[in-house]
Structures are given as structure tokens and as C-alpha cells.
Amino acid sequence: MAKQVDLKGRRFWIMSEPHGVGWKATVIEIKPGRAHEDVGIEASADTRTAADDAAERKLRHLLQAY
Secondary structure, three states: OEEEEEEOOEEEEEEEEEEOOEEEEEEEEEOHHHOEEEEEEEEEEOOHHHHHHHHHHHHHHHHHOO
16 A cells, blocks of 8 residues: 655655554655655554554654754
8 A cells, every 4th residue: 555645845655564463654755757765764553544644754754854
């Protein structure tokens, strides 16, 4: 599953997958020309929605620092 997030003129995907008894979400930045880069943000939770939300919060916090 993937969720698209557009922040500060940049496009990110939050990719989720089952992990043990819960879910793990990772953040990938989509670059022009279909290139992509792992941002290095991961989050785990009991549900996919909770993992996605935690990863998005970490991403927003990271982008506020710049």
C-alpha cells in the first residue's frame, strides 16, 4: 500500500507493508523523471493507518528543520 504526500513542492510516498503482527511504513521521495530516493524514515505500529500517520509526522517534523 502507498500513500502520496506533497510537502514543500516535493512528492513523497509512504509505503506500508505487514511486519510481524503489525505494520511498517517507510518514506520515499519521488524525484522528477521517476527517480526515487529513500528518505530514511521508518515507523511501526499495530495498524497500517497508525504506521502511515507516524511516518508522515516524522517527515513533516524533518522538513520543518529545513
